[in-house]
Amino acid sequence: MNDRQVTASIITVGSEILKGKIIDFNSSNISNYLIKLGINVKYHLSVSDNILDLIRAFKKIEKSDIVITTGGLGPTDDDNTKKAFAEYLNKKLFFDENLWKELKKYYFIKRENIPESNKKQAMNIKGSEIIENKNGTAPGLFYNYNGKYYFLLPGPPRENIPMLKKFVIKKLKSKKYTGNPLYEKIIKIYGLGESNLADILKNINKNCEIGYYFKREGFIELHISKQGKNYTQLKEMVDRTLEEIKNKLDKKKIFYTDNYNLNKLLFLKLKESSRTVSIADTICGGKISSKIVEIPGSSKVFTGSIVAYSNNSKIEILDISQEIIKEHGAVSEKVSREMAANVRNVFDSDIGAGITGIAGPNGGTEEKPVGLVYFTINIDDKNYSFKREFIGDRKRIINKTINSLFIELIKLLDKK
Amino acid sequence: MNDRQVTASIITVGSEILKGKIIDFNSSNISNYLIKLGINVKYHLSVSDNILDLIRAFKKIEKSDIVITTGGLGPTDDDNTKKAFAEYLNKKLFFDENLWKELKKYYFIKRENIPESNKKQAMNIKGSEIIENKNGTAPGLFYNYNGKYYFLLPGPPRENIPMLKKFVIKKLKSKKYTGNPLYEKIIKIYGLGESNLADILKNINKNCEIGYYFKREGFIELHISKQGKNYTQLKEMVDRTLEEIKNKLDKKKIFYTDNYNLNKLLFLKLKESSRTVSIADTICGGKISSKIVEIPGSSKVFTGSIVAYSNNSKIEILDISQEIIKEHGAVSEKVSREMAANVRNVFDSDIGAGITGIAGPNGGTEEKPVGLVYFTINIDDKNYSFKREFIGDRKRIINKTINSLFIELIKLLDKK
Numbered sequence: 001m002n003d004r005q006v007t008a009s010i011i012t013v014g015s016e017i018l019k020g021k022i023i024d025f026n027s028s029n030i031s032n033y034l035i036k037l038g039i040n041v042k043y044h045l046s047v048s049d050n051i052l053d054l055i056r057a058f059k060k061i062e063k064s065d066i067v068i069t070t071g072g073l074g075p076t077d078d079d080n081t082k083k084a085f086a087e088y089l090n091k092k093l094f095f096d097e098n099l100w101k102e103l104k105k106y107y108f109i110k111r112e113n114i115p116e117s118n119k120k121q122a123m124n125i126k127g128s129e130i131i132e133n134k135n136g137t138a139p140g141l142f143y144n145y146n147g148k149y150y151f152l153l154p155g156p157p158r159e160n161i162p163m164l165k166k167f168v169i170k171k172l173k174s175k176k177y178t179g180n181p182l183y184e185k186i187i188k189i190y191g192l193g194e195s196n197l198a199d200i201l202k203n204i205n206k207n208c209e210i211g212y213y214f215k216r217e218g219f220i221e222l223h224i225s226k227q228g229k230n231y232t233q234l235k236e237m238v239d240r241t242l243e244e245i246k247n248k249l250d251k252k253k254i255f256y257t258d259n260y261n262l263n264k265l266l267f268l269k270l271k272e273s274s275r276t277v278s279i280a281d282t283i284c285g286g287k288i289s290s291k292i293v294e295i296p297g298s299s300k301v302f303t304g305s306i307v308a309y310s311n312n313s314k315i316e317i318l319d320i321s322q323e324i325i326k327e328h329g330a331v332s333e334k335v336s337r338e339m340a341a342n343v344r345n346v347f348d349s350d351i352g353a354g355i356t357g358i359a360g361p362n363g364g365t366e367e368k369p370v371g372l373v374y375f376t377i378n379i380d381d382k383n384y385s386f387k388r389e390f391i392g393d394r395k396r397i398i399n400k401t402i403n404s405l406f407i408e409l410i411k412l413l414d415k416k
Numbered sequence: 417m418n419d420r421q422v423t424a425s426i427i428t429v430g431s432e433i434l435k436g437k438i439i440d441f442n443s444s445n446i447s448n449y450l451i452k453l454g455i456n457v458k459y460h461l462s463v464s465d466n467i468l469d470l471i472r473a474f475k476k477i478e479k480s481d482i483v484i485t486t487g488g489l490g491p492t493d494d495d496n497t498k499k500a501f502a503e504y505l506n507k508k509l510f511f512d513e514n515l516w517k518e519l520k521k522y523y524f525i526k527r528e529n530i531p532e533s534n535k536k537q538a539m540n541i542k543g544s545e546i547i548e549n550k551n552g553t554a555p556g557l558f559y560n561y562n563g564k565y566y567f568l569l570p571g572p573p574r575e576n577i578p579m580l581k582k583f584v585i586k587k588l589k590s591k592k593y594t595g596n597p598l599y600e601k602i603i604k605i606y607g608l609g610e611s612n613l614a615d616i617l618k619n620i621n622k623n624c625e626i627g628y629y630f631k632r633e634g635f636i637e638l639h640i641s642k643q644g645k646n647y648t649q650l651k652e653m654v655d656r657t658l659e660e661i662k663n664k665l666d667k668k669k670i671f672y673t674d675n676y677n678l679n680k681l682l683f684l685k686l687k688e689s690s691r692t693v694s695i696a697d698t699i700c701g702g703k704i705s706s707k708i709v710e711i712p713g714s715s716k717v718f719t720g721s722i723v724a725y726s727n728n729s730k731i732e733i734l735d736i737s738q739e740i741i742k743e744h745g746a747v748s749e750k751v752s753r754e755m756a757a758n759v760r761n762v763f764d765s766d767i768g769a770g771i772t773g774i775a776g777p778n779g780g781t782e783e784k785p786v787g788l789v790y791f792t793i794n795i796d797d798k799n800y801s802f803k804r805e806f807i808g809d810r811k812r813i814i815n816k817t818i819n820s821l822f823i824e825l826i827k828l829l830d831k832k
C-alpha cells in the first residue's frame with residue numbers, strides 16, 4: 001500500500017446540487033485536506049437523494065481506497081445515504097439505542113423536544129464507528145470495509161469540517177493510508193498578465209510543482225508544492241524555488257504578498273507603524289473603507305471616510321474649490337490631491353487618500369474614458385499621485401482601484 | 417424517448433478541481449440551464465486531466481442521454497478531453513485545416529502570432545460538429561453517438577456559457593431530447609428562521625415542488641416550480657401556489673422580494689420616487705453605500721456617505737454634540753437620529769440614514785453587546801428609528817445591518 005498512491009473519491013449527495021440550486025463547496029474543501037496528507041483525489045461525484053442512484057454512485061468509485069460522502073444524513077424522507085450505503089454493503093441498518101440517547105441529549109441542551117423523525121438519525125450499521133457531530137443532529141459514520149475506508153459526513157460545512165479535522169484526518173494519519181505529505185507555499189501576485197507570468201516562470205527549476213490560479217479579485221495565486229517523505233528536503237526545495245521566483249518578481253518590480261489579503265497586510269503595516277488613515281473617494285462608493293473595516297480591530301488604524309458623489313459635497317465637505325473642479329474636472333489628479341490632504345484634516349489622520357475615477361458603464365468621454373482613475377496618498381505632508389487606466393466592467397474597475405491603492409499605500413509604509 | 421425522463425451528466429475536467437484549488441461552478445451553471453428544459457441531471461463528475469481517468473469517466477456516465485464536459489480543450493500537454501473522447505469512441509483525431517484557419521483568424525484579429533502549440537486545438541473527430549467559441553481559442557465539439565448527445569466545452573464560464581446558450585440549448589430544443597419544461601418562480605424572504613418557514617409552508621397545496629435555500633447573505637430563497645407539458649397549466653399552478661405563500665407572508669408581515677436583490681430594489685424605488693439618499697455610518701465601514709453604488713446609474717439616487725469611526729469625526733463632521741455622545745453613548749438611538757438628520761444636510765439629499773452599532777468581535781459590553789444596532793431614517797422631515805440585536809460574526813452582523821436598513825428604507829418608500 002505504501003508503494004502506490006493512495007486514492008480517494010468524494011461523493012456529495014443532494015438533488016439541489018444536481019439542479020444547480022446550490023454549489024458544491026464540500027468536495028473542494030475536503031480535497032484540500034486530503035491532498036496535504038498526500039492522498040490522490042480521483043473523482044468528485046455529485047448524486048441525487050435517490051437511493052438507487054446513490055448505490056450506483058458507491059459502485060462507480062469503488063476502486064478508491066478512501067470514500068468520503070457528504071449529505072443525506074438528515075431526518076427527512078430525502079435522506080438516504082446511510083440506507084444506500086448499507087444496501088451497497090449488503091448489511092442491515094439497526095436502531096442504535098446509544099445513538100438515540102446522544103441525540104436526545106443534543107436536544108435537551110437546546111431545551112427542545114426531540115422530534116420522532118430524528119429516530120432515523122439513530123440508525124446504524126453493525127461494525128461501524130460513529131463520528132460525533134457537535135454542530136448538528138446528524139452523526140457521521142466510519143466503516144472499514146476490507147481495508148477500504150468509508151466516511152459518511154453531513155452536508156453543511158460547519159458540521160462536516162470539524163468532523164473532518166477531529167476524526168477523518170486523525171483516522172487517516174493513524175493508519176497505513178497516509179501517503180507522502182505535501183509541502184506547499186502560496187504567494188499572491190498583483191498586476192501580472194498570463195504571458196508575463198510564463199516569462200517569469202520560464203527558467204525556474206522544475207523540481208517542484210507550480211500551479212497558478214487567476215483570481216477574480218485581480219491577482220494570480222501561485223502555489224509551489226512538492227510531495228515526498230522527507231519534510232526537510234521538501235521544505236528546502238519549495239523554499240528555494242519560491243526564493244527564485246521572488247527574486248525575479250523583485251527585479252521586475254512586481255508586487256506580491258505571502259498569501260495575505262491586501263486589506264490584512266495594509267492593516268498590519270498601519271498598525272506596525274502606529275499610523276491612521278482616512279479615505280475620500282468618488283468612485284468605489286465606500287468599498288475601500290469597508291475592505292479596511294473587514295479586519296477586526298481596524299478602528300485602531302482607520303478614522304473615517306467620505307464618499308462624495310455630488311460635486312456639491314466635494315466642494316462643501318472636502319473643501320475643494322469650484323474653480324479647481326471646473327478647471328481640472330472632478331476626475332483629475334489635482335482633485336485627488338486636494339481630497340487626500342483635506343480628508344486627512346477632516347478625520348485628523350496620519351495618512352489621507354483621495355480617489356477619483358469613472359467606474360462606468362456610463363460617464364466616460366474620449367478624453368476621460370471609463371476606467372480612468374487618479375488617486376493621491378498624502379503621507380508625512382507629501383503627496384504621491386497615481387494615474388491608472390483599468391479595463392473591465394464596473395465591479396472589476398472598482399476592485400482594481402482598491403488593489404492598486406492598497407499596494408501603493410503598503411509600498412509607502414514599507415519605505416519609511 | 418418522450419415517455420421517460422431524459423437524463424444528462426456533466427463532467428468537469430481538471431486536476432485543479434480535484435486538488436481543491438478551484439471550485440467547480442460549471443456543473444451548477446449548466447444544470448440550471450438543463451433543468452429548465454426538463455432534463456434530469458443524474459451526475460456531476462469531476463475528473464483529472466489524466467487520459468485514462470478521463471476515458472473511465474466517459475464510461476461511468478454512459479447511461480446518460482446527454483453528456484456535457486467542460487475543460488481540457490486547451491493547447492497544453494494537460495489538455496486531453498478530445499483525445500480521451502476519441503479513444504472512448506474508438507475513433508481517430510485528425511488535423512482539421514478549416515479549424516486551423518479559424519484559429520489563425522482569431523489571433524489575427526488580436527494582432528498576435530498564433531503559437532505552434534495551438535495546432536492541438538485544431539484536432540477534430542470525424543462526424544462531429546464544431547461549436548464556435550467567440551471568447552477564446554478552444555473550439556467546442558458536438559457529437560451524436562447513436563442518439564446520445566455529447567458536448568465538449570472549454571472550462572472558463574465566459575467561454576462555455578455563450579456556447580451553451582447559442583449552441584447546446586438550441587441543439588437540445590430542436591431534437592427529441594427536450595423533456596417536460598420547468599416553470600419556476602423565485603422569491604427571496606428576509607428575517608425568517610427555519611422552523612417559521614416550515615410553519616408558513618405547512619398548509620400550502622403540494623402540487624408544486626417547493627425548494628428553499630438558506631443564503632449566506634441572510635435570506636431564504638424559495639423556488640416554486642412545476643414540470644409538465646402544458647405551459648399555461650404549469651404557470652397557473654405555480655402562480656397560485658406563490659400567491660398562497662405571499663398571502664401568508666403578508667399576514668405575518670414578513671418581507672420578501674420577487675427575486676430582486678435588495679440594493680437593486682432600493683435603487684428602483686428611489687428612482688421611481690425621484691429621491692436621493694445619503695448615509696452616515698459607524699458600523700458597516702462604507703459597505704452600505706458600496707452596495708448602492710454597485711448598481712450602474714446610482715449617482716442619480718445617492719449623493720454621498722460618511723463613515724465616522726473616531727468620536728471626534730462624529731462631532732466635527734456630523735455635528736453631533738459631545739454631550740449627546742457622552743449621555744447616550746456613540747451607539748444609541750439618539751446618535752443615529754442626529755446622524756440621519758445631519759448627513760441629509762451635509763449631502764443635501766431627500767433622505768438621510770444614520771447607522772450606529774457594534775460589529776465585534778470586541779467592543780461589546782453587557783449593556784451594549786456585540787450585534788446591537790440602532791439606525792434612523794430621516795425622510796420627509798420625520799425620523800424613523802429602529803433597534804436590532806443581531807447574532808453572528810462581524811461579517812454577518814454587517815450584512816444583516818445592511819439588509820435591515822434597506823428593507824426599512826424600501827418599506828418607507830412604498831408607503832408614500
